[in-house]
Amino acid sequence: MAAEALAASPAPGFFAQNPLVPVVLGLIIALSVVFLALVFTGIIGPKAKERLDRKRQAIRQLGDRKPLTLIEKTYLILFAWIDERLRLRHFSEQLALMPARDAYYTIHRQMPTSHSDKYNVKSVWAWYPFYCLGGLAFVVFLELVITGVVLGFYYIPSGVVKAAGAPSPAYESVGFIMTDVPFGYIMRSLHHWGTHVFVAIVFLHMMRVFFTGSYKNPRELNWIIGLILLQVTLFFGYSGYLLPWDTLAVGAATIGVNMATSLPGLGPIAANLVFGGVTLSPATVLRMYWFHIFILPAIGTVLMIVHMLIVWIQGVAEPH
Amino acid sequence: MVRLLDLTREYLEVRRELDRHYLDTYKKSLGYELMEGRPFFPYEAIRDTILITAVMAILLFLTAFAAPPLNPPGNLDSQTEFIFPDWYLLWSFGILKLAEDIPVILAPGLPPLTPEIVELNALFWGSALSGVPFMVLGALPFIDRGKERRPVAAPFRAAFGIWGVMFIATQSMYSVNMIIDQQYFHNQNFSFPLLKAITYLAPFPVAAGFYFWLKSLQKGYEFKLNRCYQCWLCDDACPITQVTSKPFPKLNLIYNSYQKQFDGVGLWECLTCGACTAVCPEEIDYDSYVLYMRRVAMGIEKYDPKKSFVRPRDHGPLGLLPP
Ligand code: HEM
Ligand code: SF4
Numbered sequence: 063m064a065a066e067a068l069a070a071s072p073a074p075g076f077f078a079q080n081p082l083v084p085v086v087l088g089l090i091i092a093l094s095v096v097f098l099a100l101v102f103t104g105i106i107g108p109k110a111k112e113r114l115d116r117k118r119q120a121i122r123q124l125g126d127r128k129p130l131t132l133i134e135k136t137y138l139i140l141f142a143w144i145d146e147r148l149r150l151r152h153f154s155e156q157l158a159l160m161p162a163r164d165a166y167y168t169i170h171r172q173m174p175t176s177h178s179d180k181y182n183v184k185s186v187w188a189w190y191p192f193y194c195l196g197g198l199a200f201v202v203f204l205e206l207v208i209t210g211v212v213l214g215f216y217y218i219p220s221g222v223v224k225a226a227g228a229p230s231p232a233y234e235s236v237g238f239i240m241t242d243v244p245f246g247y248i249m250r251s252l253h254h255w256g257t258h259v260f261v262a263i264v265f266l267h268m269m270r271v272f273f274t275g276s277y278k279n280p281r282e283l284n285w286i287i288g289l290i291l292l293q294v295t296l297f298f299g300y301s302g303y304l305l306p307w308d309t310l311a312v313g314a315a316t317i318g319v320n321m322a323t324s325l326p327g328l329g330p331i332a333a334n335l336v337f338g339g340v341t342l343s344p345a346t347v348l349r350m351y352w353f354h355i356f357i358l359p360a361i362g363t364v365l366m367i368v369h370m371l372i373v374w375i376q377g378v379a380e381p382h
Numbered sequence: 383m384v385r386l387l388d389l390t391r392e393y394l395e396v397r398r399e400l401d402r403h404y405l406d407t408y409k410k411s412l413g414y415e416l417m418e419g420r421p422f423f424p425y426e427a428i429r430d431t432i433l434i435t436a437v438m439a440i441l442l443f444l445t446a447f448a449a450p451p452l453n454p455p456g457n458l459d460s461q462t463e464f465i466f467p468d469w470y471l472l473w474s475f476g477i478l479k480l481a482e483d484i485p486v487i488l489a490p491g492l493p494p495l496t497p498e499i500v501e502l503n504a505l506f507w508g509s510a511l512s513g514v515p516f517m518v519l520g521a522l523p524f525i526d527r528g529k530e531r532r533p534v535a536a537p538f539r540a541a542f543g544i545w546g547v548m549f550i551a552t553q554s555m556y557s558v559n560m561i562i563d564q565q566y567f568h569n570q571n572f573s574f575p576l577l578k579a580i581t582y583l584a585p586f587p588v589a590a591g592f593y594f595w596l597k598s599l600q601k602g603y604e605f606k607l608n609r610c611y612q613c614w615l616c617d618d619a620c621p622i623t624q625v626t627s628k629p630f631p632k633l634n635l636i637y638n639s640y641q642k643q644f645d646g647v648g649l650w651e652c653l654t655c656g657a658c659t660a661v662c663p664e665e666i667d668y669d670s671y672v673l674y675m676r677r678v679a680m681g682i683e684k685y686d687p688k689k690s691f692v693r694p695r696d697h698g699p700l701g702l703l704p705p
């Protein structure tokens with residue numbers, strides 16, 4: 063009898079093994095219910111904001127004139143969100159009907175004289191030099207592009223070796239650059255140390271944006287673009303130091319490929335894409351090369367230009 | 383597509399109408415005014431030139447005197463030597479090591495993509511947790527929606543930032559725990575719990591110290607001066623400015639008492655009636671200031687440049703009570 067009952071009872075399930083999981087799930091569900099209740103009663107969320115928000119009012123008015131389809135409404139909400147941040151409506155006004163003088167002042171943007179300027183408040187000026195870091199990051203990026211182009215003439219993206227432990231063509235070409243190419247040593251040195259300076263400056267730039275609260279409305283979009291740029295920067299560095307295919311490169315690549323494959327499901331797919339397989343192989347060098355000299359520069363350059371264009375449109379946030 | 387373009391045009395029209403209405407009703411005087419500016423040249427140009435030159439000097443110094451390393455050729459078949467990533471990835475490596483404390487969990491998988499049961503081990507947790515900082519940063523502008531931008535005015539955010547930077551630093555430190563152990567503890571391994579405690583705990587006192595330092599700065603004048611939003615309530619309340627015909631500069635208590643100047647009401651013109659003090663939202667005790675400056679002028683009291691005339695305001699222990 064007892065043996066039968068034992069046989070009939072199901073094996074201990076996932077929740078029994080991990081009792082914390084249902085507690086956490088329950089908490090999440092309870093919090094979501096409270097949140098939704100607050101939104102529906104109009105204490106927080108869209109209803110509460112509609113009174114103050116002219117972009118919502120405008121969309122409501124358009125909907126009253128003629129019912130909007132889901133696509134139209136989604137489009138309008140997105141457009142209004144971006145318009146609010148990038149002042150599209152002001153530019154559209156200027157392009158169409160504004161006198162030339164106003165257009166001149168908008169295009170040749172100047173630093174506003176705020177009262178901190180007028181009253182000579184020193185605590186704002188203490189931050190002032192840090193506002194240069196973004197531009198500095200771009201300058202160092204240009205330096206990296208120029209030296210990288212020179213290195214590209216001589217680097218061979220191949221990890222194929224004749225025998226185990228023998229230097230690969232990639233390794234040998236880096237050695238060749240450092241010893242035989244005129245000015246090759248200094249080009250690689252500039253490119254190497256430029257990377258360190260670049261990463262440090264991008265990180266400091268992010269810190270200045272954080273500590274001066276410049277990521278707030280209306281600059282959320284630029285903060286997100288910046289975050290993508292940060293990841294591009296880190297991946298630039300990582301893919302770059304795999305290229306010489308020395309012991310450091312192989313060690314770092316091993317950690318990277320192990321990290322990628324440890325994520326179930328998508329991990330192996332990502333590893334196949336980025337490292338050219340779930341284990342390291344000579345293909346890894348070629349993959350990293352292509353990321354380093356084409357994909358990342360393409361994404362990075364476009365995003366940097368968009369990033370700085372948005373700064374130009376919105377102006378720089380002064381800490382007030 | 384064409385419909386969407388029409389819709390855009392309609393939206394812009396409606397929106398402009400609403401803006402105009404808003405300006406008419408609430409902000410009559412504002413309108414679209416051209417802002418007077420300070421040109422980019424020479425101020426920013428000089429600053430940028432100096433800083434670019436300095437950074438390039440550092441870069442060239444490193445280039446000339448520190449050789450870019452080239453280690454022995456890599457060997458895929460026998461990688462024996464242990465290797466650390468570059469400094470800017472050490473934090474992630476530190477998370478990998480700290481994640482060794484998280485217990486292994488067996489979770490049901492999604493069969494076509496993964497095996498039936500997946501093992502969530504330290505490597506998994508380390509890799510997954512490396513994504514957390516990016517998620518926190520991405521959510522930041524949507525969580526922190528307050529208006530204050532300056533660290534002094536938003537000390538909690540600044541302290542949180544310091545905590546984050548410190549935690550990244552201590553994680554990076556923990557990632558080289560073996561080297562620290564070798565160098566300073568002669569391979570005893572007992573240093574690991576100590577280093578771990580430092581990693582988790584050290585950021586907190588630093589952040590707390592920063593928080594209280596910023597809180598103390600809030601009492602200063604500089605902070606107040608920047609807070610004056612030129613509401614001109616003081617000017618409206620003052621009986622003297624009602625009868626003197628000085629269109630500009632207006633009375634501005636914070637500016638006057640900070641810069642030791644009297645732009646709206648002269649030192650001996652003031653009635654010290656206290657009307658301005660009563661209305662200033664930033665609580666500048668202007669009449670006491672005027673009396674003090676008169677005593678200084680008569681040689682009765684010694685001049686103290688640090689003396690502040692901000693009326694103390696009690697916001698409760700954590701600054702949580704409304705003013
Ligand atoms: C890849 C390199 C990057 C370049 C070349 C770059 C460039 C710039 C420049 C030139 C500015 C103008 C103001 C200034 O110089 O401080 C700026 C502002 C800004 N950056 Fe970046 N940036 C980069 C990375 C980032 C990152 C990683 C973040 C944050 C995650 C970020 C977020 C922002 C934000 C929010 C602003 C607007 C700040 C304000 O208006 O005060 N950027 N960026
Ligand atoms: S105290 Fe002096 S400055 Fe202030 S309202 Fe009275 S007269 Fe004007």
Ligand code: SF4
Nearest residue numbers: 610613614616635662
């Ligand atoms: S009343 Fe206070 S805040 Fe308003 S303008 Fe005068 S000094 Fe500034």
